[in-house]
Amino acid sequence: MKNSEVSTVNSELKYLKLAHLLLDKIKQGDLRINDQLPSVNRLAAEHNISKSTVLMALNHLMEKGIIEPVYRKGFFVKKNSIDHQFRVFFLLDKLTVFKEELYHSFFNRLKDHAHIDVFFHNYSYRIFERLVLENLGNYTHYVILSIMKEDVSPIINLIPPEKRIILDYNIENLNGDYSAVYQDFAGDIYAAMKDVRGRVEKYRRAVLVLPEDSFYGNLVKDGFLRFCEEYQFDYLIVHQIERSQFRRGNVYITLNRHDRDDVDIIKLVREHKYKLGRDIGLISYNDLYVKEVLEGGITVISTDFSKMGEEAANLILEGKVAKIKNPSKLIIRPSL
Structure with missing residues (x-):
């Protein structure tokens, strides 16, 4: 391609033409790994295009992992070929059984099409901020589980909306048209309790165990209160x-962020010589394998984390922007 060809194509395609030209030079060996690319000013002058168009071309190659920026020096060749169509920044809170299930579903759907880098913020605002800022412009998509005490929307808003996929909790204050695969925490608890209303009404009082550090607890509380007030059910x-x-006739709803509340309830049931499912009811969030057999089986409300990962991957593969409510399931067992 001659230099003049870049300046004569449709303006929307100019940056892609320049990106492909630079990639051809890299593949042919004119630019080798660790070589520095010409400056933005030089590329703009040589191809008779704007600096912003040059930067778009360089950002495109950064997303593909071909080049990388070095502070105050410029752009350097990192690889000489594109291994995958997509490069994905995948940010989770921490590794749990459920998040592992989510990730494996996402990975298995995308593994032949994308390079995926996984990061963890561990509920730290500083780590969250650093990871996002350090990786801006390096990926085609940013898949983020953003449940935090602090408002991280200003940080996420630095990512172009079309590149964002927000998981689990669709936080407010995000701008632009972005994608999300989220839980409807309020709607799920309300629907679940309505489905088992006949079983719940065997008990005298519903007790929601809401840890103070639960990030989505207030949303669950909204759905819980809606049910109790609509059906005039005593609650705590x-x-x-x-x-x-702890009283006979209580039915407990536990969020189990630290997996302790169910055990504490079972200990008290045994201590008082009560029977779980008759004297005391229990509905627990998220279905761990042990809950299927613990005390004969614990009733659970659980979102489908595998489905969440699959839907996020499909959004990337199909090039869609959409907000998808992830399905939840109610599994009734003898604890209710």
């Missing part, structure tokens, strides 16, 4: 299981 909201409030 506590932050932890307390012996003084």
Whole structure:
């Protein structure tokens, strides 16, 4: 391709033409790994295009992992071929059984089409901020699980909307038309309790165990209160299981962020010689394997994390922008 060809094509395609020209030079060996690319000013002058168009071309090659920026020096060749169509920045809170299930579903759907780098923020605002800022412009897509105490929307808004896929909790204050695969926490608890209303009404009071550090707890509380008020059911909201409030006739709903509340309830059931599912009811969030057999089986509300990962991957493969409510399931077992 001659230099003049870049300046004469449709303006929307100029950056891609320049990106392909640079990639051809890299593949042919005119630019080798670790070589520095010509400056933005030089590329703009040589091809008679704007600096912004040059930067778009360079960003395109960065997303593909072909080049990388070096502070105050310029852009350097990192690879000489594109291994995958997509490069994905995948940011999780921490590794749990459920997040592992989510990731494997995502990976298995995309593995032949994308390079995926996985990061963890561990609920740290500083780590979250650093990871996003350090990787801006390096990926075609940013898949982010953003449940945090702090408002991280200004950081996420630095990512172009069309490249964002928000998982699990669709936070407010995000601009642009972006994608999300999210849980409807309020709607799911309301629908689940409505489905088992006949079983719940065997008990005298519903007790929601809402840890103070639960990021999505207030959304669950909204759905819980809607059910109790609509059906005039006596209720109590506590932050932890307390012996003084433990009564025959309570049905507990636990979020189990630290997987302790169910065990505390079972200990108290045994101590009082009660029977779980008769004297005390229990509905627990998220279905771990042990809950199927613990005390004969624990009733659970659980989103389909495998489906969440699959849907996120499909959005990338199909080039779609959409907001998808992830399905939840209610599994009734003898604890209710």
